[in-house]
Amino acid sequence: MRKIIHVDMDAFYASVEQRDDPALRGRPVVVAWKGARSVVCAASYEARTFGIRSAMPAVRAERLCPEAVFVPPDFTRYRAVSQQVREIFARHTPLIEPLSLDEAYLDVTDHLAALGSATAVAECIRAQIRDELNLTASAGVAPNKFLAKIASDVNKPDGLCVVKPRDVDCFLLPLPVARLPGVGKVTGDKLAALGVTSVAELRGLERAALEARFGRWGGRLHDLALGIDDHPVRNDRQRRSISAEDTFADDLPADALAPHIRRMADKTWAAAAKRDLRGRTVVLKLKTADFRIISRHVTPPQPPISFEQFTALAIGLLSRVEHPPGQRYRLVGVGLDGVESGDSGVASSQADLFLAGGDRS
Incomplete structure (x- = not known):
């Protein structure tokens, strides 16, 4: 029986901003660039009382709470704090599977000697984050990953939920x-x-x-x-896909997308070449003016071996999307999935590098 902890930082980006700037504490903070095309990366709990959520258009957030303080995201700083959090995790187990900057799974099954129980480990981790980083985290403890992840959301913010094996049915x-x-x-x-x-x-x-x-x-x-999830905590997660995307200044019709697809394909191909990575599947991602996400993919018999071939496949995916009259698009993305090392031929394990949807905690 595994003992899994899912730790999720509370409103991570916004909490870091409030911690580092006392003038923001207790105020509705929205981490986003202001502007018609921007979306919310994170919202403090004070902002959430107005209905503001991550991935929401920034202009809508501003309408919901005109007094909100908009702070541009500083991902370099968030990554540094995330590393500090992971150093705390590493004191308790080497089996750590980060999901994003603000959350991770920990398998503590064989690492309980000092504290005696997974619950005690989770409480200790949360206390260390609070005392050393002046931030709060919520945690779920359960016999497997998916139950632990659900549990971590139950008592947010700054909460702990433990699902013991005998209580799985009552919880689930x-x-x-x-x-x-x-x-x-x-x-x-x-x-x-x-x-x-x-x-x-x-x-x-x-x-x-x-x-x-x-x-x-x-x-x-x-x-x-049935409460069954046999997926282990993996501490060797690597990139499986690589991509680039862009939000337009103005919504565009389908017949204007090809140059932008080519531009995103150029960025993706260059990033893959820099890391000596190859991918088997070409992915096209579109977001409509009403924020509906559409994706199409194709896996040719052989991986694309040139930029032109890759771009042609990406542009060709446009024909597999229905474009109702008047449909316009606000974002395009191009990716390579099934990425593997160019010299080893060994496939990487898991992760998606399409731009993160923001801080969901």
Whole structure:
């Protein structure tokens, strides 16, 4: 039985800003560039009371809270603080799997001698973050990764939630299916059409029925409903994809996107070449004027070996997107997935380098 901790820093970017500038404490702080095309990277808890959330357009955040203080993001500083947090983690276990600058999984199964329990380790980590960094973190403790991640959100901010093996059903079954990892709006709507809105209702469906409806993902849903997650904490996560994206100054029609796709392809290809990386799958990402994200990908028989070939594949993906009359786009991104070292041919493990959606904690 594993003992997993998921640690999630509370409103990380905004909290760092409030810590470092006393004038911001207690005020609604929005980490974002002001402007029509900017989106919120993070919002302090004071700002969240006005309905402001990460990934929200900055102009909407300003309308919701005109007195909010907008602070431009300083990712160099956030990365430095994140490293300090990870140094605290490393005092307790070498098995650390960072998910982003502000959250990570820790496997403490074999590293309890000093403190005696995973709960005690989580409490100690949170205390060290508070005392040494003057920041707060929330944590979830559970027998596996997905339960620990859900638990870390239960008592935010500055909270701890422990799910013991005997309590898994009591914790899991009442939850809405949207709390399960990977269940977004589309999957949620499909499950609702089957009469499933809670994990308890999902558990009532046979694996075969879920696999018939959702393919391999249906089997994963069945396991999650049972509280099963055998994925280990990996401390060797590496880049699996590399990409570049850009938000336009003005929304553009589909027939104006090709030069921008080429420009993003140039950045991606150059970044891959600099790291001696190759990718098998070409990815095109679009965001519509109403913030709907569309992605298309293609995996040719052989990985693209030239910039021109890569760009042609990316531009070609435009034809696989339906463009309703009047549809305009605010963002384009181009990526290489399935990235591997150019000389070793060994595939990297996991991670997505499309621009992070911001501080979600």
